[in-house]
Amino acid sequence: MAIFRPFRAFRPSVQNQALIPSLPYDVLTAKEAAELARGNEMSFLHVDKAEIDLPQGTDAYSDSVYEKARENLLFLENTGALQQDEKPCFYIYRQIMRSRCQIGLVGCASVDDYIDNTIKKHEKTLKKKEEDRLRHVDVTNANTGPIFLTYRKDSAINFTVSVWMNENEPVYDFTYDGVQQTVWVIDNDEVINRLSSLFSGVSSLYIADGHHRCASAVHVAQRRREAAGSFTGQEEFNYFLAVAFPDDDLEIMDYNRVVADLNGLDERQFIEKISEKFIVTPENMPCHPIERHMFGMYLRGQWYMLKARRGTVDEGDPVKRLDVSVLQDNLLGPVLGIDDPKNNDRIDFVGGIRGLAELERRVNKDMAVAFAMHPTTIAELMDIADAGEIMPPKSTWFEPKLLSGIFIHNLT
Numbered sequence: 001m002a003i004f005r006p007f008r009a010f011r012p013s014v015q016n017q018a019l020i021p022s023l024p025y026d027v028l029t030a031k032e033a034a035e036l037a038r039g040n041e042m043s044f045l046h047v048d049k050a051e052i053d054l055p056q057g058t059d060a061y062s063d064s065v066y067e068k069a070r071e072n073l074l075f076l077e078n079t080g081a082l083q084q085d086e087k088p089c090f091y092i093y094r095q096i097m098r099s100r101c102q103i104g105l106v107g108c109a110s111v112d113d114y115i116d117n118t119i120k121k122h123e124k125t126l127k128k129k130e131e132d133r134l135r136h137v138d139v140t141n142a143n144t145g146p147i148f149l150t151y152r153k154d155s156a157i158n159f160t161v162s163v164w165m166n167e168n169e170p171v172y173d174f175t176y177d178g179v180q181q182t183v184w185v186i187d188n189d190e191v192i193n194r195l196s197s198l199f200s201g202v203s204s205l206y207i208a209d210g211h212h213r214c215a216s217a218v219h220v221a222q223r224r225r226e227a228a229g230s231f232t233g234q235e236e237f238n239y240f241l242a243v244a245f246p247d248d249d250l251e252i253m254d255y256n257r258v259v260a261d262l263n264g265l266d267e268r269q270f271i272e273k274i275s276e277k278f279i280v281t282p283e284n285m286p287c288h289p290i291e292r293h294m295f296g297m298y299l300r301g302q303w304y305m306l307k308a309r310r311g312t313v314d315e316g317d318p319v320k321r322l323d324v325s326v327l328q329d330n331l332l333g334p335v336l337g338i339d340d341p342k343n344n345d346r347i348d349f350v351g352g353i354r355g356l357a358e359l360e361r362r363v364n365k366d367m368a369v370a371f372a373m374h375p376t377t378i379a380e381l382m383d384i385a386d387a388g389e390i391m392p393p394k395s396t397w398f399e400p401k402l403l404s405g406i407f408i409h410n411l412t
Helices: 030-037 063-078 111-115 127-140 155-167 189-199 211-228 267-274 323-332 356-365 378-386
Strands: 010-012 082-084 090-097 100-110 147-151 172-176 179-186 205-209 239-246 255-259 278-283 294-299 302-308 347-351 369-372
Touching: 063 082, 063 127, 090 155, 090 189, 100 111, 100 155, 111 211, 127 211, 147 211, 155 179, 155 189, 179 189, 205 211, 205 239, 205 378, 211 239, 255 323, 255 356, 267 278, 267 294, 278 294, 294 356, 302 323, 347 356, 356 369
Parallel strands: 147 239
Antiparallel strands: 010 082, 090 100, 090 179, 100 239, 147 205, 172 179, 255 347, 255 369, 278 302, 294 302, 294 369
């Protein structure tokens, strides 16, 4: 059963609620981060992308970057821009984007739950990215960005959260990048204990986003356990910052593909080849797939709808029946020669937040063909995690992104 516990967050003073938070470190380049943070010394990008404060060309993985991140975090804490709550609390984090609302509970999840697979994964991590976040957590002595968790909805948790929201005023309410961000602090011991108890009845938590940050937090805890020689299990380093959302609040957006060439085929040959596995129908307008195993395709100024032919999908395999697998196994690999999409420069990935117009723009500019995907579902994600399987690369795109800098969890 899951452990989810309150903590003493460092969080922005009310007057700085809209100045400090930032997009997560891994959705921005250093150049983009520098532009967003320009003129705002309190932007959390100075912590999460500290290379923006060092000479241009500084290696983003150098010791100086992590030390600068630590320095910048201490600046925010020592000046009072970030203030720590006096007692452990839970926090409610609501985001509203384009009239869609998701409400999560902010707390700390257990390193041991990750180790024993109570917290389930669906993605492989890359050693270099893992090491980067490990050093960032270790040097700053803090979880600076929350892990995005989900769980199968629980009516008692939902009710408890809703009552608190209805009976108490939020501490923050601001808009960032078009998304309304609202936060409540749960500081009542009875309600805190009730929520902790309710989560102890949740059989599994699932990582929706943040696998590298999560793995890094676990490795930091393991190192500190070894260094200490003995530990009680209650030390803060045994827990990591997370926001847990009920599964019915979340929506995965499509994660689309664009490919630079047709692998030596002309347009006619390409259509003939893919017609072996797909029914190919020309369309007069941009087409977004409305059901599983359908794909929109934009080729040389023309949209097509592709539908997987009967017998091409292994519905008994939770990974093989994903649409990203259907496209990969029947088209991208055998026809376009992209056997390893994660490490092939001929393919690029476009988050669904950018819309179909972005696919047209890329093909009209520098790519040969684009594929619009039907989104992976939360149920599919959970099925794969439950089976102990791994999703193919670039299977999920979550919006809105959880901001960094609203909640910071110190490890001591």
